[in-house]
Amino acid sequence: MTLDPVTLEILNNKVAAVTEEMCVTLQRTGRTLYVKETADFACALAGLDGRFFAYPRSIGVSGFVGLECAPTIEVVGDLEPGDVILTNDPYYSHGLATHLPDLQVIAPYFHEDRIVAYGWCFVHCSDIGGRVPSSISPTNHEIYQEGLRIPPVKLMRRGELNGDVALFLNANSRTADANMGDIRAMLAALDTGSRRIRQIIAQHGTETLLDAQAELTTYAEKKARAVLGRIPAGTYRFVDYLDDDAVSALPVRLSLALTIGDGTIHLDFTGSDPQVAAAMNIPSRGRPHAWLTLRILAMIHTLDPTAPLNAGLLRPVSITAPAGTIVNPDEPAATGVRHAAAIRVNDVLNGALGLALPAVMPAASSGTVIPVVVAEPNDRGGRNVQVVEPMIGGTGARQGVDGIDGRDSGISNLANNPVETVEAELAIEILRYGLRPDSGGAGRWRGGCGMELSFRILKDGTNVLGRGMERLLFRPWGRNGGRPGLPGSLVVNEGKPGERWLGKIDVLDVGAGDIVTFRTPGAGGWGDPRERDPASVLSDVLNGFVTIEGARQSYGVVIVSDAVDEAATLVLRAKCTSEERVVDFGPERAAWDEVFDAGAMDTLNAHLLTLPLARRQRYRRDIFAKTLGQLPEGFPRAAADEQAKADARDDFVRTVASLKG
Amino acid sequence: MNSTRDPLAAPVSSAGVRIGIDVGGTFTDFVLSDPRDGRLVFYKEPSTPDDPSRAFIVGLKALLDQAGLEPQDISVLMHGTTIGLNAIIQRKGARIGLVVTQGYRDVLEIARSRMPSSFDLHASKEVPLVPRSRVIEIAARFSSKGQMTLEPSEAEIEQVAAQLSALDVEAAALVVINGYTAPQAEEDIAARLSLAAGVPVSSAAAIWPEIREYERTLVACLNAYVQPLIKRYLENLREGLATEGITAPIVVTASNGGSLNVASAMERPVETILSGPASGVMAAVRLAQAAGLTDIITFDMGGTSSDIAVAKAGSPALATQTYVGGLPLVLPVVDVSAIGAGGGSVIWVDPHGIIKVGPRSAGAKPGPVSYGLGGTEPTVTDCYVALGYINPAGFLGGRMSLDAEAARAALAETGRRLGFDGSPSEIASRTAEGALALATTGMASSIYKVLAQRGLDPRDFVLMPFGGAGPTHASLLAEEIGLSHIVIPMAAGTFCAQGAAAADLRRDFVRSLRLPLEGIASLRLAETFQSLTRDGMDWLDAEGAGQARNFEHSADMRYAGQAYELRVSLPGADLDATRLADAFHEEHERIYGFRDAAAAIELGTVRLAAIGITPPLPERPIAVPTSSTAVKGARSIFHKGAWIEASVLDRAALRADLRFSGPAVVEQEDTTVVVLPGWSGRVDALGNLHLEKVR
DSSP: OOSOHHHHHHHHHHHHHHHHHHHHHHHHHOOSHHHHTSOOEEEEEEOTTSBEEEOOSSSSOSGGGGOBOHHHHHHHOOOOTTOEEEEOOTTTTTTSSSSTTEEEEEEEEEETTEEEEEEEEEEEOSOOOSSSTTSOOTTOOSGGGGOOOOOSEEEEETTEEOHHHHHHHHHTOTTHHHHHHHHHHHHHHHHHHHHHHHHHHHHHOHHHHHHHHHHHHHHHHHHHHHHHTTSOOEEEEEEEEESOOSSSSOOEEEEEEEEEETTEEEEEOTTOOBOOSSSOOOOOTTSOOHHHHHHHHHHHHHHOTTSOOSGGGGTTEEEEOOTTBTTBOOTTOOOTTHHHHHHHHHHHHHHHHHHHOTTTSOSOOOOOOEEEEEEEEOTTSSEEEEEEEEEOOOOOOBTTBOOOTTOOOSSOOOOOOOHHHHHHHSSEEEEEEEEOTTOSOOSSBOOOOOEEEEEEEOSTTEEEEOTTOOOSSSOOOEETTOOOOOOOEEEESTTSTTOEEEOOOSEEEEOTTOEEEEEOOOOOOBSOGGGSOHHHHHHHHHHTSSOHHHHHHHHOOOEETTEEOHHHHHHHHHHSOOOOOSEEOOHHHHHHHHHSOHHHHHHHHHHHTTSOHHHHHHHHHHHHHHHHTTSOTTTTTSOOOHHHHHHHHHHHHHHHHHHOO | OOOOOOTTOOOOOSSSEEEEEEEOSSEEEEEEEETTTTEEEEEEEEOOTTSHHHHHHHHHHHHHHHHTOOGGGEEEEEEEOOHHHHHHHTTOSOOEEEEEETTOTTHHHHTTSOOSOSSOTTOOOOOOSSOGGGEEEESOEEOTTSOEEEOOOHHHHHHHHHHHHHTTOSEEEEEOTTGGGOHHHHHHHHHHHHHHHTSOEEEHHHHOOOSOHHHHHHHHHHHHHHHHHHHHHHHHHHHHHHHTTOOOOEEEEOTTSOEEEHHHHHHOGGGGTTHHHHHHHHHHHHHHHHTTOOOEEEEEEOSSEEEEEEEETTEEOEESOEEETTEEEOSOEEOOEEEEEOTTEEEEEOTTSOEEEEEEEOTTTTOOGGGTSSOOSOBHHHHHHHTTSSOTTSBGGGTBOOOHHHHHHHHHHHHHHTTOOSOHHHHHHHHHHHHHHHHHHHHHHHHHHHHHHTTOOGGGSEEEEESSSHHHHHHHHHHHHTOOEEEEOTTGGGHHHHHHHTOOEEEEEEEEEEEESSTTHHHHHHHHHHHHHHHHHHHHHHHTOOSOEEEEEEEEEEETTOSSOEEEEESOSOOOHHHHHHHHHHHHHHHHSOOOTTSOEEEEEEEEEEEEOOOOOOOOOOOOOSSSOOEEEEEEEEETTEEEEEEEEEGGGOOTTOEEESSEEEEETTEEEEEOTTEEEEEOTTSOEEEEEOO
């Protein structure tokens, strides 16, 4: 190292603070909900290699520390002082942008005619055109439907706005003014970064700044390697499923082989499903992309919170993400709701890491984020559209600690909306917004409870949207004998005439008086529930997280008049049969796996990738239709008898085997 | 809402002796102001944390003796306390219950549904103030327009009251959804419940009728949580004082920089919980104003951390989003932000050989290595000692001597782990200077961020340090930020007590309206202000305020469809729609750089501050120093890698006309001021020490 340990730490402190000050500037001057309330933005400083050497810790989107600016900068070519690059396209920017509403800007910071660093910001803008308002719909199947594609262009030339670019932008958005407001806020943030970089150079010199960029990333890399070195070497496999891809009923498979050794980690996603004809593809371009490594970063940070947040953390991480799969789609796959798949990627990373580090990693969290939206007719002939609540569930239990009820920061850490502000804006009455008893997976340590939101519609002609509903079928899994959480659900007019249990919805039509109830899944438990301290079960019952019936059935604990009946509990617990599973996915997944054999699924997915893109989905649907046709309608939610499953499995394995050659 | 005249609240005479008392963790500080002869008397008594009123009474008697005054000479006691804050942080408040609208039992469990960290898989959520087992649902509800859509029957009240009684609670809070639209109706339900259950039930909407159920619930729960404790303490205190013949009214300082009388403080103790830091900031703002300075950054550096606050045009910035013991508080409070290291912050080396300062603190015990109380890890204070900033023999006015050699040895050991070469002495100096530079960088970065949130540039401000280490560290910090002016008041150690002695009476009132700014909005606004002003007047009367009163008006507004509101100060209560709109457009343009003249505007929460003005403390022209020479001698301090000779001055001997240049060290009873090379010092007529960067 050329920098002494004091100077390096001073620079570490300063450059991280610069990114936070950039964020503060952006948030203060930004204009839209995404910036102000949900903080869906970030700022960072990139080195000459285009990778971030400084990233904010306490504000903005936390997961994008691994993004790369270099491909975008290369496309634009020569840069001059005052230039600012704009892009939003996942393919042209090689994964810097991951869906079109994220407007990305990069400014070169010059000192004495040479570039010494780059400032970077992004904001999720309200609308960038495309088929639907807000530009995002799970049912888009090509990126062309998702709005204006902006390849890397100069938004600013030598400090002047490029009017042609502005014309294109304004002509292609439903919220052009708001977008320009947020772009101005990003420019203000880039200015803040530029000013502070000049100040650092004045205080410490250019060479110190450049040395610090290299050495801070090396420092982070060393810390990451030290953490990874503590994990037992080996290869850990984990497979999880999305319930479906929003345009068909077929589950979407995510398969991971995670190999640890010698302070490095390799993620092999081979065996994951081909890219889907819907908008949940993750455009990683085959790199250790932010959306494929979020849980790794969180794990490193958990085990060493002092590690600086920069690209060095990801240097020990390598990846295999076959082209044409959901984790590395080919152009022009739609990517608008890539976070829906990223939630499940988080689960497979968590699951595989948990096999290596059972004492550190939790069971599955609830694994869903549903912005419940109401669109109601207004007096002006249009519609009021408003998020009621972003519905999440809880976090999984881990060794020694219960999961957290009704909170989950796994993929995003959004604030909810006060019920009173929602009722002031919309003609609905929110009847219940609370935790869902008995939903958390049973275990020696209990999984976090899911949530319930129930509201009465007061206006006819209202629509309810619940995009992002997941884990209605495949449950959040439990660990080391812990049970899975309850799946989510949606019901209209529960317990009333005209009760309707619905699955996933895109747009639901409701009228005045209808009562809509969303329930999110509970998270997975950890350890054998019969080993849970009866006093903890009693406490859960007194607090209402578990019912008396739940205590009896799931924990074998008998509670009478607010006390544990110890004798009856002993008897009951002795009668329970144990089913120790390392991972308990729940009955639906177990049934699915019995038919759709893991090895055959790997083979099928490898074969599908050899087919032309245009034929893959049809081919895949046909194969599944054939096998599922031999099983009861609604399988695997609907149970099938053992013989039917065995026959179907044989048929599936035979079909796949015949594909070879 | 309704204030009735309290017999305990005798009018506060502005003519009599005022005494400010601040109960801190280590010392209870007293400041006595006698307007008859313009005297200020200071006194410190070691605190008695098991029963803070003991040190209060003992110290007060000693103070009176020292000043040669009798109990009946006191016209008012102005008191700051951290009892409420400590109870919340340690979760040692009362056993309380919560009654909420049916369907909302989880209002505290869900909170705003965020985790403290999205990167820490082992992070946990805050412990709710009221466990779910003590939350009861009630069939009561309002619509967003203020109609009662679910009215609790007598049977319902009886049933909820029975449940409440069975919980064996000392107090309870009531929160009805949309209660902010009908605070009186909610207060009536609380009264019925209280009567039936036989415990005090505070209505959230009556205390703070602002939209947002979770935050309002917390205000009510925090209030109930600290109420029994504070009530007992104030009652004990009053009794104890009475047996000593002291019957002067007690006024309690508030988090908003003002104060309230004992009866109000017992009713709404939640308004007092952040009064400690607020008082210090208020004292700094007043002293700065007396010295003709209106834009300051206060810098309070203590043992475990450093805090700053910003004042512009002579008023401190208030925040309505702050955290107490991990819980958000929406009441307006003087905005104090933690910015990093304190004197006790530990200096350490990570496994990769990189230096770190804090966040762990050595605290008072074992404390810094130089204290000789068993501390083995060097701290920021040890760096001051090692670099000659602090005279080891003169710490705390000579009452404590420090072991400089032990500090240097510990720092040399740290330096070796950093890979520094040279003699132990060289390594120690280099390590100490590096650690201070790192600590300074952390503080400066935080200041940039705090000011960026308000769109301010720190270089437009004067730095006003206080606390034990503030004046020692101030010029390092000013150099790093690029500030050119530092003002160090006399007796910065008893700042909070001074702030208390001069505090105005102040209470904030809110009402959430949520109307489009057209048609009847300006009428409704005027009506609301009238009603709030009446409440404010009643309150000030009940507090015994004099006729010097002030009312500050503001409103939260936004463009229709915008997701966020902007707080706009208003010149008065009676504004037509055009002037309201103008005020909003102007503020929007100032903050965001644009206005949207065509867009509809919505009026949100309306705010009124009712202020009873307390006469300022007498200005105290600097006394003629008793000692003829200010220069006590010289000693070496380490700066930029070399030992340099600094003159040592005695603060008590500094005359008003004296000017000197750095490097210098000014020693005073409670702290040491370091003046770096390139800075000059002067003392103004009021005794404030000004340090200015030589251009």
